Amino acid sequence: MEKKYIIGIDGGGTKTLALVCDLECNILAEVKSRASNPCVVGKEKSANIIVHLIQKCCRAIKCNSSQIAMIVAGLAGAGRPSEQKEMKKKILEIARKRNMKLKNIIIESDVRIALEGAFIGSAGILVICGTGSIVCAKDPTGRIYRAGGWGRLISDEGSGYALGKEAFHIISRHLDGFTQKTRLIRLFKERLKLKNQDDIIKALYQDGFDMASVAPLVIESAASGDKISKNILIKSCNELMELIRIVNQKLSIRRKQNQRLPLAFCGSLVDNENLYSRLIRSAIRKKFKSIEIKKPLLPPAMGAVMLAKKILNSAKNN
Secondary structure, three states: OOOOEEEEEEEOOOEEEEEEEEOOOOEEEEEEEEOOOHHHHOHHHHHHHHHHHHHHHHHHHOOOHHHEEEEEEEEOOOOOHHHHHHHHHHHHHHHHHOOOOOOOEEEEEHHHHHHHHHHOOOOEEEEEEOOOEEEEEEOOOOOEEEEEOOOOOOOOOOOHHHHHHHHHHHHHHHHHOOOOOOHHHHHHHHHOOOOOHHHHHHHHHOOOOOHHHHHHHHHHHHHOOOHHHHHHHHHHHHHHHHHHHHHHHHHHOOOOOOOOEEEEEEOHHHHOOOHHHHHHHHHHHHHOOOEEEOOOOOOHHHHHHHHHHHHHHHHHHO
16 A cells, blocks of 8 residues: 655745655655745746645655645635635646646645644634734634735735835935934945935836845844834834734634633744844733743644644544
């Protein structure tokens, strides 16, 4: 009898990670690839990246694609059922062209697999804060709640994109003669080579400059004592607290009295120790006594594996 395997995929806007496991969720191989967010690279390219990654996973453990019992891919930019259905269709079409036999593949959002991994299926609140932001939670009955995650064109409160946009706003106001000096001006000139209006407009509107890449400079500037930069962090922190408040309020309806829920972080801005992450943690401890900050139990890719295992078990029981 052929051995069967599970693949869990965490597909983001900067990189994609796949874990190949046996049916007991023991990791056998880890495979990496480039960004697979369909909103960033396009649906066709995203599907090709995922299929190529699955092929690399099979080669890593020397198995056939028919031996993969379940694949769960959590993709940034695929949060809605219609997008998930379309991505699954494209992936299966490409797989068939490559003579791959993929029996079961589920497309989920990156948020869903991160939530699953953070609390291994139990109740909790997850704050994702990197390029974008969203706060999501699961109650003891398995019901999912969320606030934010509307994307940068509407609102990405507290995110790297939000910090970068605010910094550019401050710099533009300074160049127009409205605001006082800030250390950000020097950092923009020295690190980003953005010295004037022409440089900034070209970078943003012609060269596809990554707005979120400015966030570390804002944090660095604030940590050095720059008041304007620190005000950007405080404003963004407060906006993130509002998302947490809304989700916590939704959860309180189904939570036992005096029950404390774990809250975990995921994302480049909050995973690492820095002034911004400290401000966020401090604000949570002051504002939400019913919340306890915890480290995620498992990474998102492992959350995808756990979800795949759960789906397989459910299918067996039915």
